[in-house]
Amino acid sequence: MNDNPIGEAVTEAEVEKTLESDCDCKDGMFPQGKIGTASRRAFLRSGGLLTAAAAIVPVKALAQDASGEAPWSVPGRIAKSDYGSRAPFEKVARLASFGGTSSLTPLQASTGIITPSGLHFERHHNGIPAIDPAQHRLIIHGMVDKPMKYSVEDLKRFPSTSRILFVECSGNSNAASRSASQKTAQEAHGLTSTSEWTGVKLSTLLAQVGIKDGAAWVLAEGSDGAMLSRSVPIDKMLDDAMVAYAQNGEAIRPENGYPMRLILPGWEGNINVKWLRRLKIGDKPFMTREETSKYTDLITLTGKARQFSWVMEAKSLITFPSGDMRLPGKGFYEITGLAWSGRAPIERVEVTTDGGKTWALASLQEPVLPKAHVRFRFPWHWDGSEAIIESRATDQTGYVQPTKSFLTAKEGVGPTYHYNGIQSWKVATDGSVSNVLNA
Amino acid sequence: MNDNPIGEAVTEAEVEKTLESDCDCKDGMFPQGKIGTASRRAFLRSGGLLTAAAAIVPVKALAQDASGEAPWSVPGRIAKSDYGSRAPFEKVARLASFGGTSSLTPLQASTGIITPSGLHFERHHNGIPAIDPAQHRLIIHGMVDKPMKYSVEDLKRFPSTSRILFVECSGNSNAASRSASQKTAQEAHGLTSTSEWTGVKLSTLLAQVGIKDGAAWVLAEGSDGAMLSRSVPIDKMLDDAMVAYAQNGEAIRPENGYPMRLILPGWEGNINVKWLRRLKIGDKPFMTREETSKYTDLITLTGKARQFSWVMEAKSLITFPSGDMRLPGKGFYEITGLAWSGRAPIERVEVTTDGGKTWALASLQEPVLPKAHVRFRFPWHWDGSEAIIESRATDQTGYVQPTKSFLTAKEGVGPTYHYNGIQSWKVATDGSVSNVLNA
Numbered sequence: 001m002n003d004n005p006i007g008e009a010v011t012e013a014e015v016e017k018t019l020e021s022d023c024d025c026k027d028g029m030f031p032q033g034k035i036g037t038a039s040r041r042a043f044l045r046s047g048g049l050l051t052a053a054a055a056i057v058p059v060k061a062l063a064q065d066a067s068g069e070a071p072w073s074v075p076g077r078i079a080k081s082d083y084g085s086r087a088p089f090e091k092v093a094r095l096a097s098f099g100g101t102s103s104l105t106p107l108q109a110s111t112g113i114i115t116p117s118g119l120h121f122e123r124h125h126n127g128i129p130a131i132d133p134a135q136h137r138l139i140i141h142g143m144v145d146k147p148m149k150y151s152v153e154d155l156k157r158f159p160s161t162s163r164i165l166f167v168e169c170s171g172n173s174n175a176a177s178r179s180a181s182q183k184t185a186q187e188a189h190g191l192t193s194t195s196e197w198t199g200v201k202l203s204t205l206l207a208q209v210g211i212k213d214g215a216a217w218v219l220a221e222g223s224d225g226a227m228l229s230r231s232v233p234i235d236k237m238l239d240d241a242m243v244a245y246a247q248n249g250e251a252i253r254p255e256n257g258y259p260m261r262l263i264l265p266g267w268e269g270n271i272n273v274k275w276l277r278r279l280k281i282g283d284k285p286f287m288t289r290e291e292t293s294k295y296t297d298l299i300t301l302t303g304k305a306r307q308f309s310w311v312m313e314a315k316s317l318i319t320f321p322s323g324d325m326r327l328p329g330k331g332f333y334e335i336t337g338l339a340w341s342g343r344a345p346i347e348r349v350e351v352t353t354d355g356g357k358t359w360a361l362a363s364l365q366e367p368v369l370p371k372a373h374v375r376f377r378f379p380w381h382w383d384g385s386e387a388i389i390e391s392r393a394t395d396q397t398g399y400v401q402p403t404k405s406f407l408t409a410k411e412g413v414g415p416t417y418h419y420n421g422i423q424s425w426k427v428a429t430d431g432s433v434s435n436v437l438n439a
Numbered sequence: 440m441n442d443n444p445i446g447e448a449v450t451e452a453e454v455e456k457t458l459e460s461d462c463d464c465k466d467g468m469f470p471q472g473k474i475g476t477a478s479r480r481a482f483l484r485s486g487g488l489l490t491a492a493a494a495i496v497p498v499k500a501l502a503q504d505a506s507g508e509a510p511w512s513v514p515g516r517i518a519k520s521d522y523g524s525r526a527p528f529e530k531v532a533r534l535a536s537f538g539g540t541s542s543l544t545p546l547q548a549s550t551g552i553i554t555p556s557g558l559h560f561e562r563h564h565n566g567i568p569a570i571d572p573a574q575h576r577l578i579i580h581g582m583v584d585k586p587m588k589y590s591v592e593d594l595k596r597f598p599s600t601s602r603i604l605f606v607e608c609s610g611n612s613n614a615a616s617r618s619a620s621q622k623t624a625q626e627a628h629g630l631t632s633t634s635e636w637t638g639v640k641l642s643t644l645l646a647q648v649g650i651k652d653g654a655a656w657v658l659a660e661g662s663d664g665a666m667l668s669r670s671v672p673i674d675k676m677l678d679d680a681m682v683a684y685a686q687n688g689e690a691i692r693p694e695n696g697y698p699m700r701l702i703l704p705g706w707e708g709n710i711n712v713k714w715l716r717r718l719k720i721g722d723k724p725f726m727t728r729e730e731t732s733k734y735t736d737l738i739t740l741t742g743k744a745r746q747f748s749w750v751m752e753a754k755s756l757i758t759f760p761s762g763d764m765r766l767p768g769k770g771f772y773e774i775t776g777l778a779w780s781g782r783a784p785i786e787r788v789e790v791t792t793d794g795g796k797t798w799a800l801a802s803l804q805e806p807v808l809p810k811a812h813v814r815f816r817f818p819w820h821w822d823g824s825e826a827i828i829e830s831r832a833t834d835q836t837g838y839v840q841p842t843k844s845f846l847t848a849k850e851g852v853g854p855t856y857h858y859n860g861i862q863s864w865k866v867a868t869d870g871s872v873s874n875v876l877n878a
Contacts, residue, residue, distance in 0.1 A: 006596045007589040007647070015580045019660075019717055074714065075664045076566010078693045080542060082532035083525075084557040087697045089572055090690045093521035103519060111637035111685035112601035114553065118523040119689065127515010133528055141454045150446040157445045159773050162551035162804050162814055198550035208446070221458075225514045246550035248687070250558065251529045254517045258526045275513065278458055334598050365601050367806045375601055 004331030086118075094119055095186055101125065102169070103255075104190025108322045110338065113164065113365070113373045115193035117248045122255035123169050123191065126225030129275055133251075133259040136223070138243065142281035145210030152259045155245055158200040163242075163265065164372045166340045168192035168312050170268030170295060170417040177404065177419040180435040185322040188423065188435060192340070194373040195256075197263050199244030202237040202279075211281060219286045220262050223277035230271045231285035232264065236310075240265050243276060266342025266371040267310040268417070270295050297417050301410075312342035314401050315420035316349055316376070316393035327431035330384035335362075338373045341395035345369075348394050349376040355388030355424070355438050356403075362391065387427040388438055404437065443770030525557075533558055534625055540564065541608070542694075543629025547761045549777065552603065552804070552812045554632035556687045561694035562608055562630065565664030568714055572690075572698035575662070577682065581720035584649030591698045594684055597639040602681075602704065603811045605779045607631035607751045609707035609734060609856040616843065616858040619874040624761040627862065627874060631779070633812040634695075636702050638683030641676040641718075650720060658725045659701050662716035669710040670724035671703065675749075679704050682715060705781025705810040706749040707856070709734050736856050740849075751781035753840050754859035755788055755815070755832035766870035769823035774801075777812045780834035784808075787833050788815040794827030794863070794877055795842075801830065826866040827877055843876065 094103035102123040105115055122128075133152045141147035172191035175182055182188040211234070218237050222228040232241070244252060244263045252258045257274030264272050270290060285291070285308070296305040316339035321327055339349045346368055350359040362376040376391065393401045402410075404421035424438035533542035541562040544554055554560075561567075572591045580586035611630035614621055621627040650673070657676050661667040671680070683702045684691060691697045696713030703711050709729060724730070724747070735744040755778035760766055778788045785807055789798040801815040815830065832840045841849075843860040863877035 007587045007593045010578060010580065010586045010588045012580060012586060015578055015586065015717075019578060074568035074570050074662050076563065077569045078567040080535065080539060080561065080563075080567060080694065082534070082542065084533075084559070084561075084692050084694055086522075086556075087572075087690060087693045088569065089698075092689065094523075095521070096519065100519060103521065110688055111599070112635045112688055114635045114688045116556065116687055116689045117525075120523070122519065122523075124515065124519075128517040128519060129513035130516045130527065131513050133526075139449060139454055139458060141449065141451060147449045147451060147454065148446045149449045154446045157772065159816065159818060160550070160775065196551045196553045223513050248555055249549055249551055249553045250531065250555045251526060253523050254526045255519065255523055259528075278454075333596065336599065367808065369806060377598065379598060 004329035006332070092119070094121070095190065097187075097190075098123070102191065104186045105193045106186045107190055107192075107317065107319050107338065108185040108325070110319055113194050113338070113369075113375050114248065115195060117195065117250075117253045117256070120193040120195060120247075120253065120256055121167075121169065121191045123269065124224065124226075124255065124274075125228050128255045129224045130254065131223065131259055131275060136259055136277070138260060138276055139278040140205060140209045140281070141278070142219070143212040143215040143283065144281050145212065146208070148209050150205075152245055155200050155243060155260065158204050160198055161201055161242055162196055162198040164194060164196045164369050165263065165265050166192055166194045166371060166373045167263075167269045167272055168340070168342075170270055170312070173315075173419045173421075174416055176423065176435075177407070177421060180424075180437045183324045183435060185317060185319050188323070189317050191269070192373070194340075195247045196249065197242065197244040198246035199242040199260070199263065202241040202243065205243065205279075206237060206281075214283045215281045216283050217281075217285050219278070219280040219282065219288070220271070220273040220276060221278045221280070222257075222273045222275040224275045228270075228273060228290060229286065229288040230273055230290055231288065232262075232271060234281070236264055236267070264310070266312060268295070268312055271310055295417060297411075299411050309418060312340070312418065313420050314341035314343065314346070314393045314395040314399050315339070316391040316401055317423050318351070318389055318391050318425060321389070321427060321433045322425055323433055323435040325433045327382060327427060327433070329431065330382050333380050333382055335378040335380050335389060337376055337391050339364075339376055339391065339393040340371070340373050341393065341399070342371055343399060344396040346374045346393055347396045347398075349374070350392045350394075351376075351378040352390050352392075353380060353387050356390060359392065382427065384429060386429055388424050388436065389427060390422050390424050390438065392422055443768035445771070531558070533560070534629065536626075536629075537562070541630065543625045544632045545625045546629055546631075546756065546758050546777065547624040547764070549758055552633050552777070552808075552814050553687065554634060556634065556689075556692050556695070559632040559634060559686075559692065559695055560606075560608065560630045562708065563663065563665075563694065563713075564667050567694045568663045569693065570662065570698055570714060575698050575716070577699060577715055578717040579644060579648045579720070580717070581658075582651040582654040582722065583720050584651065585647075587648050589644075591684055594639050594682060594699065597643050599637055600640055600681060601635055601637040603633060603635045603808050604702065604704050605631055605633045605781075605810060605812045606702075606708045606711055607779070607781075609709055609751070612754075612858045612860075613855055615862065615874075616846070616860060619863075619876045622763045622874060624756060624758050627762070628756050630708070631812070633779075634686045635688065636681065636683040637685035638681040638699070638702065641680040641682065644682065644718075645673075645676060653722045654720045656721050656724050658717070658719040658721065658727070659710070659712040659715060660717045660719070661696075661712045661714040663714045667709075667712060667729060668725065668727040669712055669729055670727065671701075671710060673720070675703055675706070703749070705751060707734070707751055710749055734856060736850075738850050748857060751779070751857065752859050753780035753782065753785070753832045753834040753838050754778070755830040755840055756862050757790070757828055757830050757864060760828070760866060760872045761864055762872055762874040764872045766821060766866060766872070768870065769821050772819050772821055774817040774819050774828060776815055776830050778815055778830065778832040779810070779812050780832065780838070781810055782838060783835040785813045785832055786835045786837075788813070789831045789833075790815075790817040791829050791831075792819060792826050795829060798831065821866065823868060825868055827863050827875065828866060829861050829863050829877065831861055
């Protein structure tokens with residue numbers, strides 16, 4: 001049934017040669033407490049107790065062994081560290097875009113739902129500031145009873161909250177709305193990532209300063225060179241907004257707002273203001289550059305622009321197999337990807353392998369968390385013929401991720417922001433996978 | 440009510456001086472699309488477009504500004520990168536222990552439930568091997584129909600699963616069972632961490648090789664210099680075991696088993712064999728060194744040792760405030776910490792601030808995941824008098840985390856492994872926090 005079986009058959013004779021001769025368990029029992037010959041051999045090879053302090057040796061040496069044995073027992077050669085690094089063999093990386101003002105997450109290499117902080121997408125408007133947390137303050141003022149300022153240490157004294165949440169740039173997938181020229185999932189959709197964020201709820205901070213009657217909007221301003229500023233309705237602030245100081249269990253990374261960042265779950269990345277220095281409470285929106293000349297959605301059919309379109313609607317993406325990969329042959333593959341919605345929890349994800357003629361339910365990895373990436377999986381036996389594979393997310397409001405042609409008809413081709421159309425990958429008969437435009 | 444209020448009051452006049460004069464929003468409205476004077480100033484200070492490629496400048500310079508202004512608007516000075524690093528100001532680190540053969544997670548600095556991979560605890564028995572994933576194979580043989588070997592790429596072709604899980608060394612908290620000499624949460628209990636692990640379920644692999652009648656145990660063997668080996672009952676393998684190849688969304692870190700590791704949810708760290716090279720199916724335990732002379736639990740009252748005591752029972756720990764910290768004064772503090780159980784999901788965590796005379800329920804951060812760290816929180820108004828604070832976890836089997844004295848009476852002082860007694864911290868009248876022995 002499986003035309004391209006996974007793995008390679010071995011014989012017990014081969015195992016005897018490569019493994020059993022290398023340990024003390026030939027008879028299925030280990031002499032209790034004995035340090036066997038192989039252990040001693042490995043110990044000597046590794047330089048004994050000096051190993052722990054040794055630096056990494058050239059990679060080439062590792063696959064070889066003077067004795068001619070298979071390199072099964074590998075001496076310790078990576079130095080222990082107080083803050084670890086990934087293996088020197090790993091090369092997965094962010095990809096610079098927008099002239100170096102953003103970096104894309106390698107979604108095609110993603111597993112599970114957490115994005116490693118080192119691979120979280122970034123977007124900056126005037127560089128990444130190096131902010132000394134001891135100097136930094138958050139000021140809350142305007143229509144409040146008691147204007148206050150807070151250090152990072154102050155924020156950590158308030159009741160805290162942690163949430164696993166996606167952040168997505170509203171410009172993510174922009175080019176994908178018009179063409180299939182971007183080869184990989186990373187190039188086409190890499191401006192979204194998921195982290196566990198920890199901080200203090202805005203409702204806690206606003207309770208302390210006291211909001212005056214008539215307060216309706218909050219100016220959020222960053223301390224980066226661009227002083228990026230956005231207006232946030234106070235209802236969102238009192239709902240689920242937080243000022244985060246931690247990401248994936250440690251301080252927020254510099255490119256993601258160190259030492260503090262506004263987190264507005266489910267809303268476009270730009271308004272999750274990084275390097276946050278103040279919140280000014282007012283009675284009307286502040287009409288900053290980033291919500292007037294930028295980050296509005298031009299509807300080309302009408303020539304008008306939507307303003308304050310914050311929520312990232314339901315979207316999904318197959319990350320494996322995806323563009324620029326090559327399947328080694330027909331047989332079993334697990335189609336997997338990510339789905340998310342800033343509106344409501346993901347209700348279901350469907351997958352098609354025939355370009356949308358038929359759809360079937362994918363399984364969702366628990367826990368399915370609101371406003372976070374959700375990992376979906378779908379078993380597939382590829383018969384070797386050309387296939388168009390797509391995923392389609394539906395959230396608990398009933399909203400269904402639209403096709404590109406639907407968005408085109410509704411909004412005109414080329415909305416710059418908030419593009420969430422279905423992504424199509426073509427698997428060619430030679431197993432190569434490419435980005436294509438489908439209905 | 441709050442004797443030590445959080446933050447500092449400011450006046451609108453001060454805000455005017457430090458913030459409003461630095462931007463274009465004095466009248467509460469931004470001129471649309473205009474780049475203001477401050478933005479231009481910041482742009483010039485930052486070296487304009489050259490910023491993105493600039494290296495990090497000395498930290499001292501960042502808090503100063505030639506104009507004498509508060510350093511609110513901070514030019515971009517951290518280089519963008521394809522794989523990010525943490526802020527140069529952050530110094531939280533693992534701590535070497537056991538003569539450099541292990542490193543402890545800084546639990547006192549933890550937030551949320553995810554441990555950053557760079558701070559995940561580690562324990563190695565003969566150094567950290569640098570394994571080329573292209574050379575590495577997992578062999579499954581013994582009482583099977585088809586002995587097989589698999590590369591990392593092979594494993595990635597199987598149906599995958601992701602779970603957020605704690606791993607805890609069975610020797611964690613060992614010294615804490617006998618004394619209070621270890622100052623911090625890290626020193627006393629740092630051999631536990633939580634990651635999102637992704638891999639293939641053992642049940643999937645065992646279905647492919649086919650298990651022969653009578654198969655009951657599996658030898659799991661690492662390819663490190665120590666060739667660490669353990670026997671695992673096949674029921675556990677068929678239940679929720681996996682061979683993981685990813686940790687927190689990227690390849691497993693070298694010190695945690697790169698390129699593949701056995702994950703046995705809820706079971707002692709040692710048996711979650713790292714650098715996994717083979718699984719040999721047999722009909723009895725293999726009686727390896729690590730389950731005969733080591734990793735058995737001596738009960739000093741009887742002089743006998745428990746063998747095959749794999750499950751890590753319910754345990755919890757207050758991480759803030761914890762040993763070697765100092766509270767700045769009486770007032771509000773959020774007591775927070777971690778709870779976990781390898782047996783069943785955490786049902787509740789209780790906190791005492793009077794050394795166990797009275798207990799109250801802590802709140803648990805959602806999602807409460809089985810066999811993962813759970814973050815608990817408890818609001819506390821410290822009145823400035825001496826206080827003993829403790830936490831106590833209960834899992835869904837009804838098992839309640841025991842006191843030290845209970846464990847002492849039941850097992851004799853000094854079980855080397857599986858110590859899960861209640862941890863006590865004393866808050867002295869000067870706010871200093873220390874590790875103490877309580878009932």
